[in-house]
Amino acid sequence: MTVTIKDAEIREHLRERSVATLRRRTYISGVMTALCWLAITFAAVPLVAVIYQLLRRGIPVIVKSGFFTTLPQQPTIFDANNTGGVSNALVGSLAVIVYAALFAVPIGVLMGVYLAESTSKFASLLRIITATMVGAPSILMGLFAFEVVVQQMHVGFSIIAGSFGLAVLVLPVLATATEIAIRNVPSTYREAGLALGAKPSTTSLKIVLPAASTGIVSGIILALSRAVGETAPILLVIGGAYAIAWHPNQAASALPFQMFQDVQSNYPSLQNETWGIALVLVGAVFIISFAARLWAARKKKVQR
Amino acid sequence: MTSNTSTDLRQAAEGHRPSAASRGVYEYVVLSAAGLFAIISLYFVGSIVWQALPAIRHQGLYLLTGTSWVSGGATPALSKFGGLSMITGTIETSLIAIVIAVVVGTGTSLAINLLLPSWMRTIAATTVELLAAIPSVVYGVWGMLVLAPLVISTVGPFLNSLPGGNAVFGTVVAGQSLLLAGFVLAIMVLPTYVAISREVIGAVPHELIEASLSLGATRWQTIWKTILPTGRVGLLGAGALALGRALGETVAVVLVIGQVNQLNFRPLQPGVTLASWIASQWGEAIGSDQMNALFALGALLMAASLGVSFISTRLVSRQRSLVNR
Numbered sequence: 001m002t003v004t005i006k007d008a009e010i011r012e013h014l015r016e017r018s019v020a021t022l023r024r025r026t027y028i029s030g031v032m033t034a035l036c037w038l039a040i041t042f043a044a045v046p047l048v049a050v051i052y053q054l055l056r057r058g059i060p061v062i063v064k065s066g067f068f069t070t071l072p073q074q075p076t077i078f079d080a081n082n083t084g085g086v087s088n089a090l091v092g093s094l095a096v097i098v099y100a101a102l103f104a105v106p107i108g109v110l111m112g113v114y115l116a117e118s119t120s121k122f123a124s125l126l127r128i129i130t131a132t133m134v135g136a137p138s139i140l141m142g143l144f145a146f147e148v149v150v151q152q153m154h155v156g157f158s159i160i161a162g163s164f165g166l167a168v169l170v171l172p173v174l175a176t177a178t179e180i181a182i183r184n185v186p187s188t189y190r191e192a193g194l195a196l197g198a199k200p201s202t203t204s205l206k207i208v209l210p211a212a213s214t215g216i217v218s219g220i221i222l223a224l225s226r227a228v229g230e231t232a233p234i235l236l237v238i239g240g241a242y243a244i245a246w247h248p249n250q251a252a253s254a255l256p257f258q259m260f261q262d263v264q265s266n267y268p269s270l271q272n273e274t275w276g277i278a279l280v281l282v283g284a285v286f287i288i289s290f291a292a293r294l295w296a297a298r299k300k301k302v303q304r
Numbered sequence: 305m306t307s308n309t310s311t312d313l314r315q316a317a318e319g320h321r322p323s324a325a326s327r328g329v330y331e332y333v334v335l336s337a338a339g340l341f342a343i344i345s346l347y348f349v350g351s352i353v354w355q356a357l358p359a360i361r362h363q364g365l366y367l368l369t370g371t372s373w374v375s376g377g378a379t380p381a382l383s384k385f386g387g388l389s390m391i392t393g394t395i396e397t398s399l400i401a402i403v404i405a406v407v408v409g410t411g412t413s414l415a416i417n418l419l420l421p422s423w424m425r426t427i428a429a430t431t432v433e434l435l436a437a438i439p440s441v442v443y444g445v446w447g448m449l450v451l452a453p454l455v456i457s458t459v460g461p462f463l464n465s466l467p468g469g470n471a472v473f474g475t476v477v478a479g480q481s482l483l484l485a486g487f488v489l490a491i492m493v494l495p496t497y498v499a500i501s502r503e504v505i506g507a508v509p510h511e512l513i514e515a516s517l518s519l520g521a522t523r524w525q526t527i528w529k530t531i532l533p534t535g536r537v538g539l540l541g542a543g544a545l546a547l548g549r550a551l552g553e554t555v556a557v558v559l560v561i562g563q564v565n566q567l568n569f570r571p572l573q574p575g576v577t578l579a580s581w582i583a584s585q586w587g588e589a590i591g592s593d594q595m596n597a598l599f600a601l602g603a604l605l606m607a608a609s610l611g612v613s614f615i616s617t618r619l620v621s622r623q624r625s626l627v628n629r
Contacts, residue, residue: 131613
C-alpha cells in the first residue's frame with residue numbers, strides 16, 4: 001500500500017513539475033517569438049525613416065527651378081541660399097556609367113557564359129576569384145583605378161578613370177548574374193540543340209543565350225543601377241569639376257560625388273541640397289530595379 | 305553537370321574526343337573574357353601591394369603599431385604614418401555592426417520563414433532587399449544630418465546616465481562617433497546577412513522541424529535546438545560575408561564617424577577606419593609618400609576583407625552541400 005501512495009506522490013510531483021516547465025517553456029517561447037517580431041520591425045524602420053526624410057526634405061529641393069538644368073553655385077555669406085543645380089553631376093553620372101557599361105557588360109557576360117558552361121579547373125578557380133572579388137571593398141577600386149588609369153596610362157583625373165573603377169566593381173556581379181541566368185535554362189534545351197546536330201557554340205548562341213536573355217538583361221540593369229550610386233570607386237579619381245563634361249579624358253562631377261562634397265560643406269543650404277540629389281538617386285534605383293523585376297517576371301510568364 | 309552530359313552525348317555522336325583544334329572562335333572569345341578578368345584581378349591585388357611597398361619599407365611595423373600620422377612634406381624621412389587608430393576603429397565599428405546585424409538579422413530571417421503568413425514573405429524579403437539598393441552615401445547623409453543630432457540630444461545623454469555610462473561609453477563630443485558608425489554599418493550590412501540567413505533557415509529540412517515539434521518542443525525550443533544548430537555553418541558564413549562588407553565601407557563611415565585620428569575605445573567618441581582614412585586624406589596625399597602609406601592601409605584592408613570574403617563563401621557553400629546531401 002505504501003508503495004502505491006509513493007507512486008501517486010511521484011506522479012503528482014512529476015505532473016506539477018511538467019506543468020511548471022511547460023508553463024515556463026511556453027512563456028520563454030512567447031517572449032522569444034515577440035523578439036523575432038521586434039527584429040523584423042526594427043529591420044524595416046530604417047527604410048521607412050530614410051524614405052520619409054528623402055521625400056520630406058528632397059521634394060522641395062528638386063522642384064526648385066533649375067535644379068536639373070543649371071550648374072552648381074558656391075554660396076557666399078551674402079547669398080547663403082545660392083546653391084545652383086546639379087546639371088554637371090547628372091551628365092557626369094550618365095557618362096561614367098555608360099563608359100563603365102561599355103567595358104564591363106561584354107566582358108562580364110562572356111565570362112559568365114564561360115563560368116556556366118565550362119567544367120575545367122580554371123573555371124572553378126575563376127568562380128572562387130569572382131566570389132571573392134564581389135566582396136572587395138569599393139574604395140580599393142578607386143585606388144586601383146588611380147594606379148592604372150591616372151598614373152600608368154597618364155590620363156589624369158577623369159571620367160574614364162571613374163568608369164574603370166566602377167567597371168571592375170560590377171564585373172564579378174555581372175558575371176555571377178549571367179552564370180545564374182544560364183544555369184536556370186533547363187538542360188533539355190541544350191540537349192535538344194545538340195541532338196539536332198548543332199555545334200556546342202551554335203547551341204549556346206542560338207538556344208541557351210536567348211532563353212537566358214531575360215535573366216541576363218535584368219541582371220545587367222540591376223547591377224548598373226546600383227553602380228550609379230557608388231561613391232568610393234570614383235571619389236579618388238574623377239577630379240570634380242564645376243562644368244558640364246562628358247569626354248572620357250575630362251574631369252567631371254557625379255551625383256553621389258557631389259552629395260559627398262556638399263554634405264561636408266559649412267553652408268546649411270548646400271547640406272540641404274544633398275536630400276534632393278539623394279531623392280533623385282534612390283528614386284532612379286528603385287524605379288529601375290522595380291521595372292526590371294516586373295519586366296523579367298512578365299517575360300517569364302510569356303515564355304511558359 | 306549539365307554541360308558534362310551534353311558533351312558526353314556529343315562525343316558519343318561524333319565518335320571522337322574533342323581536341324583543342326575543335327574549339328571554335330566562340331569558345332576562344334568566351335575563354336579570353338574569363339582570362340582577362342583573371343588578369344585584372346591579379347593586377348588589382350598586385351598594383352595595390354606594389355604601391356604600398358615604399359611605405360612598408362620606410363615605416364615598417366610602425367604602420368601597424370603607430371598612432372601619429374604626420375607628413376614630413378619635402379623631407380620624407382620625417383614622415384610618420386601609423387595605422388593603429390584606423391585598425392582599431394575598423395575592428396570596433398565592424399564588431400558593433402556585426403553584433404546588431406546578426407541579432408536583428410537572425411530574428412528577421414526567423415520571422416520571415418516561420419512567423420509571417422506566406423503572402424507577406426516575399427514582401428518582407430523585398431523590403432529588406434530594398435535597404436541594399438540605397439546608395440551608401442545616402443546612408444551617410446542620413447546618419448550625419450538626422451541621426452547624429454539624435455545622438456547628441458537623446459542617445460548620448462541616456463547612455464551616459466546609466467551607472468558607469470561615462471566610463472564605458474565616453475562623453476558625447478559630436479554625434480559622430482564609433483557607435484553611430486557601427487549602427488549605420490549594421491543597417492547597411494543587414495540585407496547581406498538576411499539574404500543568406502533566410503536561405504539557410506528556409507533550407508532546414510521540414511522533417512527535422514516536424515520531429516522536434518511532435519516531441520512536444522515549443523516553437524522557440526525548435527528554433528534554438530534544431531533550426532539554428534542545423535544552419536550554424538551557413539549563418540556563420542552569412543555573418544562573415546556581412547563582416548567583409550562592414551570592414552570596407554567608406555563614404556557612409558567618413559560622414560558619421562567624426563574622422564578624428566586617435567585611439568578610442570569608448571563608443572560615443574569619434575574615430576577613423578582604414579577605408580574612411582584613405583578617402584579623407586586622399587586629396588592632400590596624392591604624389592607624396594603619404595599616398596604610399598594610404599596604399600599600405602588599402603593593402604591591409606584588402607588582405608582582411610578578401611580573407612573574410614573567401615572564408616564566408618566557403619562556409620556558405622559548405623552549408624549548401626550539407627543540406628542538399
